[in-house]
Amino acid sequence: MIKRSKTLANKIANLSLLKKAEDIIILDVRKLTSITDFFVICSGNSDKQVKAITDVIMEELEKSNIKPWHKEGYQYLQWVLLDYVDVVVHIFQKETRDYYSLERLWGDAKFISISDEKVAANLDLKSE
Numbered sequence: 001m002i003k004r005s006k007t008l009a010n011k012i013a014n015l016s017l018l019k020k021a022e023d024i025i026i027l028d029v030r031k032l033t034s035i036t037d038f039f040v041i042c043s044g045n046s047d048k049q050v051k052a053i054t055d056v057i058m059e060e061l062e063k064s065n066i067k068p069w070h071k072e073g074y075q076y077l078q079w080v081l082l083d084y085v086d087v088v089v090h091i092f093q094k095e096t097r098d099y100y101s102l103e104r105l106w107g108d109a110k111f112i113s114i115s116d117e118k119v120a121a122n123l124d125l126k127s128e
Contacts, residue, residue: 005086009038013114016042019052024114041090043097047077053091054080
């Protein structure tokens, strides 16, 4: 199950890159909490970009029959949360991300920064 959640986190990070998300990080919180295994956190520059990032993640994962258990903030597009149980995705506008500073709150977590130069492993979720 851990491999599946790590693969899902990597897939989500890659999908967010498709819509030019910025400051993408994967936080490994397995040793810190039982609520989830990984957080994927990223930023968009506008309502439209946050919506586009959210939409591409949900649409592409649905193709593998993976749907969020819970979704919050989609109507406001300042901070959208997608809860896939083992992976929780936070898609922020920059100012909102700076204000809530989840990276600082979960500062003891192991984290991986993702960028165009360092793309997360793109694994097929159907094979697991």
